[in-house]
Amino acid sequence: MVRDDAVAIHVAEQRAAGARPVSIELASGGELDADLAVLALGNLPPAAPPGADERVMASDRYEPDPWAEGIAERAAGDRSILLVGTGLTMVDVALSLAEACPDARLCAVSRSGLLPRRHGSQPLRPARTFGPIPLRPKLYDIVSRVEAEAEAEASKGGDWRAVIDSLRPVTNEIWTRLSEADRRTFVQRYARRWDIHRHRMAPEVAALLDRARADGQLVIEAARCVSMRPCEGGIEVELQPAGARGPETRRFDRVVNCTGPTLHLKAAGEPLLDDLFARGLARPGPLGMGLDHDPLGALVGADGRVSSHLFTIGPLRKGRLWETTAIPEIRQQAAELAAMLSGEIGRFSAPPPRALAS
Ligand SMILES: Cc1cc2nc3c(=O)[nH]c(=O)nc-3n(C[C@H](O)[C@H](O)[C@H](O)COP(=O)(O)OP(=O)(O)OC[C@H]3O[C@@H](n4cnc5c(N)ncnc54)[C@H](O)[C@@H]3O)c2cc1C
Known part of the structure; x- marks a missing residue:
């Protein structure tokens, strides 16, 4: 392990024989060579509150x-x-x-x-499931369904938390299937209400x-x-x-x-991210949140091409995913990425960048 700040990452389009394609520049002036890099920077400090000059x-x-x-x-x-x-x-x-x-x-x-809100004093058993998600769900239909299920649960002496928790395994499925307009509406009108019920x-x-x-x-x-x-x-x-x-x-x-981690990374003032944006190796995710990436976490550059060498996991995936900050989700992302990379690492001689499927 090296204790240092990464401040820039360079990816060689064509590398000399025996050289590694990724070079990570460190704040101390040192450099690390690698076959690929995974950005797991976690949560960034909050953005300045309105009115703070x-x-x-x-x-x-x-x-x-x-x-x-x-x-x-x-x-x-x-x-x-x-x-x-x-x-x-x-x-x-x-x-x-x-x-x-x-x-x-x-x-x-x-x-x-x-x-x-607060967690209940008793564990929620048996765990509920949310039921099938339409291929093209509408935000208002999902909101109405959640409200109706929570009311029904409460009316029979149950706990609304069971309904909220039943959404966790399907939150990202819903998020990725919603239209961009509905995702925007969710962030503007419902995210705060969702967060206080989900993160208790x-x-x-x-x-x-x-x-x-x-x-x-x-x-x-x-x-x-x-x-x-x-x-x-x-x-x-x-x-x-x-x-x-x-x-x-x-x-x-x-x-x-205490406004919470910033989701808008272009304005975060993080030197490594600033460098990646400046050189087109990364671009913001949907709605300007997190980093854009493909389903396996490979970064999407400013030109829309999917990187073969740069990946991300965790909170930086916010934007393409909604539920991506808690340890169980990050653990799963890490396992999936490791499985994919360990199967593919031998192919890193010079795979051409892929175009991102919509
Ligand atoms: C208030 C709060 C409460 C939370 N509560 C829970 C909870 O109860 N349960 C839960 O599951 N999750 C919780 N989370 C979320 C969870 O803690 C984080 O999302 C998770 O730890 C992120 O893990 P990570 O490995 O991606 O990043 P981190 O654990 O944040 O690690 C990131 C690492 O990257 C390093 N780093 C960053 N930038 C650079 C750079 N340029 N160069 C070199 N190193 C760098 C950092 O120093 C750090 O070591 C909470 C988060 C917050 C903010």
Whole structure:
């Protein structure tokens, strides 16, 4: 194992005898040669929240990466902390800050103000199946079906979670069969609702969150960030609460960006991805999310050709796939890719790039 950052990948169109076709440039200045490369970069830090300009980004009172080390130490002594986002990332950050900074008042905002639902206390048995998916499903039909099944389940004393969980094995099948317009509508109108039901809190975590809210240490609000600017010892934030006439300005000692991993990789500022985009070796996936790739994870370049040497697994597959961030799905992708590559690696002498079938 080499501990370094990959900052560029070069793929030789024609290689000299004995030379390997892929060369990975490292931040330290070194280079690694390989027959192929798999990008498994995981989740990228969140995009800047709306209204955060360069002065905010440069402020030591703004935390751009909720998973960075040392936030709790830097927040020691803070009395008011704004968490932008109300999903699972916020839950993690709020609970660590509630413990590390007991005197701080935490305020978490998102446009919906919706929190992730909680897992039931009992395991769901027997597991349900969702039933056949039409070849060309319509988003509204799927949504109506899920709502009807959840209501029917609840009316007979069952658990709506069983219906949501029954979709997991077929989520990507539905996603890939939906029209592009329906996928866009899903992202714009339903993704948040889906996420809070699909990605739930453990009951113990939910209980800790309830306690922090009951103690007044954590407040959840439906509000949109309009603008932010650094001020003496903190950040002034203009918030537009849902349903209120106009925005209100509040001051916080610290702002933590908890909006979740960015899906739009072109703007992520990740040097390796920037290099791949700049040289046409990668292009964004559908709806601008993740990296475009074929069904086996081979990258699709700017010219639409499928790479024989560059692959990806995990969260970077978002766009072509919807369910691609949790360990079980990544494990399956890794197994499939390994099986394919171990069967094909001998053919890497110079296979021509394939055109992507639509
Ligand atoms: C808040 C939160 C909660 C989650 N909870 C769950 C859960 O309960 N269950 C679940 O299954 N999943 C969960 N996930 C998702 C899951 O943790 C991740 O999607 C998964 O770990 C991704 O695995 P990976 O191997 O693709 O990437 P990672 O585990 O993120 O590993 C990526 C690696 O790539 C390295 N890297 C990145 N860029 C470069 C570069 N340019 N050069 C060299 N190295 C680089 C990184 O340093 C890192 O070592 C959660 C995610 C989040 C954000």
